[in-house]
Amino acid sequence: MSGRICVYKGCNNLYVAQDKSGGHTFFSFPKDPKREKLWKLLGQVHPKIGPKQLFMCSKHFDEKYISVSKTRTILVGEAVPNAYEDRDEDEEYETHETKEMTVPSSSTQQSFTINLYDDLNNLEMVESTTATTSNEQADAPVEVKLLPLNKRKREASPIVTNNEPNAAADFDDKLLDSNEVSIFKFKGEEYVQMSKEYYLQEKRQMNNKLQLYNRILRGIRSQIQTLEEL
Numbered sequence: 267m268s269g270r271i272c273v274y275k276g277c278n279n280l281y282v283a284q285d286k287s288g289g290h291t292f293f294s295f296p297k298d299p300k301r302e303k304l305w306k307l308l309g310q311v312h313p314k315i316g317p318k319q320l321f322m323c324s325k326h327f328d329e330k331y332i333s334v335s336k337t338r339t340i341l342v343g344e345a346v347p348n349a350y351e352d353r354d355e356d357e358e359y360e361t362h363e364t365k366e367m368t369v370p371s372s373s374t375q376q377s378f379t380i381n382l383y384d385d386l387n388n389l390e391m392v393e394s395t396t397a398t399t400s401n402e403q404a405d406a407p408v409e410v411k412l413l414p415l416n417k418r419k420r421e422a423s424p425i426v427t428n429n430e431p432n433a434a435a436d437f438d439d440k441l442l443d444s445n446e447v448s449i450f451k452f453k454g455e456e457y458v459q460m461s462k463e464y465y466l467q468e469k470r471q472m473n474n475k476l477q478l479y480n481r482i483l484r485g486i487r488s489q490i491q492t493l494e495e496l
Contacts, residue, residue: 272323273321275312282452291324291339295320295322324339
């Protein structure tokens, strides 16, 4: 699925290439660094959104800046978006809850498209770039000591039944950092959006933990093999 998401704070508009029924045009940010900085300031854009994801819909521009023809819709002059108006209720909601975005359809033939699934390529890059560091950590010796345990009567573990159908969903929601990850719905499915740096950081941490567990398991196997040879 190829599309664009408006980065204006609190905006819910999404453009999908296969859906032409919407009424908003999406504009890419100016190449001039000063104008780009001004757009981010006026739209209160999240600082961790990458440059390839910087799009803003026509909803946030005054009509005097928009030129419409039969073939395209463009911004004219030194166009700037309307300044974001701070609302206390929105601020309180965003502090405590993960932002959930409903997806109206959007249209037009201009701006650049982004691939919402290119994070698969990023995962392959993480695996290759962290291989050297992981191998160096794997060579470090891990000392594992096996201690005798006193025999005792095994107590039966209580069986816990979960009568709450939403317990699993609540647990999944706790795994998401509302300050770094936003959720939006499209055609009944939930999708997440996050910065590239945050995504790579998650993958690095998972890879480092996996390497540590492998080192510990190798140490345990070595100790068991030594005991069997005695």
